Amino acid sequence: MVSFVSIHDVTKAESRLRKAELWCDMVPVPREITSDCGMALMIMARDADQVVSIADGAKVRWDGLWARHKSGFKLVRSPRE
Amino acid sequence: MTDAVIYLDNAATSHPKAPGVAEAMGRFLSEVDANPGRSGHRLSAAASRILFECREAVAGLLGVSDSGRIVFTPNTTAALNIALQGMLRDGGHVVTTSMEHNSVMRPLTALGERSGVEITVVDADPAGRTAPAAIARALRPETRLVAVNHASNVVGTIAPVRAVKDAIGNVPLLVDAAQTAGAVPIDAEGYGIDLLAFSGHKSLLGPQGTGGLYVSPGIELPPLMHGGTGSRSESHSHPDFLPDMLESGTPNTVGIAGLLAGVRYLAERGVADVRRHETELVRRLLDGLGTIRGVTVYGICQPAEMTAAVSITVEGVATDKLCMRLDREHGIMVRGGLHCAPSAHRTIGTFPDGAARLSPGPFTTADEIGRALSAVGEIAAGTGRARAAGGAR
Helix, strand or coil: CEEECCHHHHHHHHHHHHHCCCCEEEEECCCCCCCCECEEEEECHHHHHHHHHHHHHCCCCEEEEEEEECCEEEEEECCCC | CCCCCEECECCCCCCCCCCCHHHHHHHHHHHHCCCCCCCCCHHHHHHHHHHHHHHHHHHHHHCCCCHHHEEEECCHHHHHHHHHHHHCCCCCEEEEECCCCHHHHHHHHHHHHHHCCEEEEECCCCCCCCCHHHHHHCCCCCEEEEEEECECCCCCEECCHHHHHHHHCCCCEEEECCCCECCECCCHHHHCCCEEEEECCCCCCCCCCCEEEEECCCCCCCCCCCCCCCECCCCCCCCCCCCHHHCCCCCCHHHHHHHHHHHHHHHHHCHHHHHHHHHHHHHHHHHHHCCCCCEEECCCCCHHHECCCEEEEECCECHHHHHHHHHHHHCEECEEECCCCHHHHHHHCCCCCCEEEEECCCCCCHHHHHHHHHHHHHHHHCCCHHHHCCCCC
16 A cells, blocks of 8 residues: 555546556545645555666655555555665 | 627636536536545545646646645636735735736735835736736845736736746746636746746636636745635635645536646646637627728737737727627627726726727637627728617617
8 A cells, every 4th residue: 555645646647657558446544644745556466676666766755655454554665775 | 789699708608518517517516526535435536636636637727736735716816815825925026917807906905005015006008918027127135025917917918938937937826827727838837937826717618606826835835714624624724735725625626627627628628729719700800990991909919929909999889889889789798988997997098988899709710800800890991780780789
């Protein structure tokens, strides 16, 4: 799951990922994820590096990459790293 | 009264709109009509995508690489107010020109009265031209902003905004592109424009209630309105990032759906093609008006240096009567008076009586221009139906 600063960034990321033929699904941000924006993109775990690369290349303001575990979502990467 | 209409008031709002605009708005209302960025369901997501796609389309048309720096507003006036009140919030000095619309002059006057903003108005010549060097000479150390319109809404004179920016250096430049966005190719980043206010319902061919502001990187503008944005909902503090920061409350998504259709039409046809078409219509109009005795045409009168706004007076015919007769007797819609730009009319010499403005658009035909010329000629010659009917109206 990727969280973003604003809905503009969510839609921009979705647009760029679709152009790159990467699967994504716009969903409401799960409650345990801290995010500035109410929507997020679910992506395939295997695409994470490519998604981050595309988002950064397009100057999309994402604020967290989250992995889903049985116990919930865990932050695995943030843009400040 | 004739039923057929020749619409020559595109400088006020374009008519007709681009093909597909009404359909896009109807489709939004019947198939989407959800609040963008607020809810998590698919219709809300669809509405968000419309906003995003329109931002991208507008950014592409204006030469802006980051669509997130395009803020939607209800009209150009709102965009100009955000820019002017934001840039001059702590007072200071602003330079503008005598060709500006009241959407610049009135906020500046209010800022002068309320916040002590000092205003220098650089006089244009009667053709509507303001020399970039004259603007540069008016700068002071405390100048916070230079505000110029890209083209006069009265006489169409196009300002050399790139040269203005070159002349003023690091002082931020606000361009009022109400008359040019969609009518004249614009490269906001290439020209070095810091702030650009545009209308959605004029040459971008969208519906009324749409407009926007481009904010270049490095420009900080506080919001005039605070409220819900769909982002940072847990906080009572307003977001500090674009576009949310300057877009509080539910947007005019149905209007923006229409604007998107208008901008897509323009992208497909090409702004350069619209420009060629309108330039040719203006040339016909100027050539024809120049042969009618008693008609005075104002402004630069060079089609390549103006947008499609031609202001005239007719000797012996009051402007209001001229406009009314064009409408009632010939079905020709033009705008008379001062066009919300009294300073511009003082500059060209038509204050306080004003002028009649004929403004063709992308769908105006050469035949319609010919009929308009015949009508003006008939009225100017005093051979119109009003006289034939034996009475002045």
